[in-house]
Amino acid sequence: MTAQPRIGALAVVIHEGQVLLAQRGKDPGRGLWGFPGGHVEWGETVRDAALRELHEETAIEARAQRYLTHFDLIHRDDAGQAVVHYLLVGVLCRYQAGAPQAGDDAMDARWFPIDHVREGTVPLIDRVSELMEIALSAS
Template sequence: MTAPTPPRHPQLAVSAAIFRDGKLLLVRRARSPAKGVYTLPGGRVELGETLHEAVAREVMEEAALSIAIVGLAGWREVLPAQGGGGHYVILPFAARWQAGEPRLNPELDDFQWRLPDALEGLTLTDGLPEIIAAARTLV
């Protein structure tokens, strides 16, 4: 079986910095790209989907949570040379937890609710502390 041909253009993705009782949800990726790294739940935007629809869908699919989206918390860009396997433009949103409990699945092998200032000891995606800081100002 041959590997799929990577897209010839950037992929648009969304993520959510979800806050609950003063803590932030971090998830650890179970597969590449970013296997073993803690990040925010999220994924690709599908054709015809709004950004808010995409982030709500991705969080529900990936982490089984219902969220209230508060606002855009910045952006990140991952290039193939950075080990991401593709070119991604990621729009992270600040959100508040509404319902559900996180669950592990083939994409996630760990999750933690952490105080936003207590991230020591975790391997994080590049730029995550800055995104978290921006999201905190919105919630």
């Protein structure tokens, strides 16, 4: 069987000057903060996957609004061979209800002031700040 990239959905939720992030419980990025998200299941839209993963990882309810952007996440071994390859799709979601509670493979989930993320005081997964800024300009 040929290895193929997987599709991942990221739920980007910004509410009242804060951004919702989940702390990863698995590699890649264990212990770092990023947008809740995960694999798109067979027959599931990226928007639906983003909302499902958002609820599973944070207990937050939201409504998907629009696609923001996409980017490749590729990790290579020492020989330069790809060992992880995802096409990640950011979905802007509008907060509806709930308080963050870590679930599924998240170690923690919480709201962070946007300024803290911009100042670099939160240990982030690659491209989180970039995706946050895209979401802010789209809201």
